[in-house]
Amino acid sequence: xxxxxxxxxxxKKPGSSVKVSCRASGGTLSNYIIDWVRQAPGQGFEWMGKxxxxxxxxxxxxxxxxxxxxxxxxxxxxxxxxxxxxRSEDAAMYYCASFIVMGENGAFDIWGQGTxxxxxx
Amino acid sequence: xxxxTQSPATLSLSPGERATLSCRASxxxxxxxxxxxxxxGQAPRLLIYDASNRATGIPARFSGxxxxxxxTLTISSLEPEDFAVYFCQQRSKWPxxxxxxxxxxxxx
Numbered sequence: 001x002x003x004x005x006x007x008x009x010x011x012k013k014p015g016s017s018v019k020v021s022c023r024a025s026g027g028t029l030s031n032y033i034i035d036w037v038r039q040a041p042g043q044g045f046e047w048m049g050k051x052x053x054x055x056x057x058x059x060x061x062x063x064x065x066x067x068x069x070x071x072x073x074x075x076x077x078x079x080x081x082x083x084x085x086x087r088s089e090d091a092a093m094y095y096c097a098s099f100i101v102m103g104e105n106g107a108f109d110i111w112g113q114g115t116x117x118x119x120x121x
Numbered sequence: 122x123x124x125x126t127q128s129p130a131t132l133s134l135s136p137g138e139r140a141t142l143s144c145r146a147s148x149x150x151x152x153x154x155x156x157x158x159x160x161x162g163q164a165p166r167l168l169i170y171d172a173s174n175r176a177t178g179i180p181a182r183f184s185g186x187x188x189x190x191x192x193t194l195t196i197s198s199l200e201p202e203d204f205a206v207y208f209c210q211q212r213s214k215w216p217x218x219x220x221x222x223x224x225x226x227x228x229x
Contacts, residue, residue, distance in 0.1 A: 045220040107155035111164035
């Protein structure tokens with residue numbers, strides 16, 4: 001089964017951008033639905049957007065429109081999430097996760113290990 | 122945006138006791154609801170999808186029920202490894218999705 005391997009922790013200054021990668025180990029992401037969600041310390045999860053690498057047209061949460069870019073490198077089986085104009089409230093653990101269609105809807109059955117993003121001047 | 126409200130925020134129970142967790146949606150999500158378990162420092166693990174279907178490898182002591190706006194996750198008899206935080210999640214209006222705020226099940 002495919003595993004999702006994310007890039008390492010990042011420390012960024014306010015106003016800068018961060019780009020986090022999510023690589024498939026043991027397979028390809030071509031027909032997977034890959035979502036990005038984040039979790040601030042001690043908080044719940046917030047959906048940021050999703051992409052299907054074989055289609056490559058992303059969808060974004062309204063809250064992040066204009067600030068987030070999700071792309072896919074099909075040949076490398078890697079998905080990227082870039083968040084710009086970082087502010088302190090963007091400090092969080094960022095996860096990529098695979099949404100599998102099961103039954104009538106589906107769920108996230110494969111998660112990356114998470115990438116901590118710290119925003120500090 | 123569909124808001125998911127979980128209750129209680131914290132549940133203090135002893136091993137062997139029954140845990141009942143609630144997730145209420147601000148509007149109907151049909152049965153398009155999933156439950157996850159998260160332990161400190163780990164990514165979430167899928168427990169239940171489509172409100173009542175156990176994911177592969179999930180013990181039978183975990184069960185889900187509900188439809189529309191009211192959902193329940195039940196752990197019939199708590200094992201030591203079940204003390205964790207539980208989240209519900211819906212994706213009824215594709216592609217958007219939301220999560221509940223979580224319920225922490227702690228040892229009493």
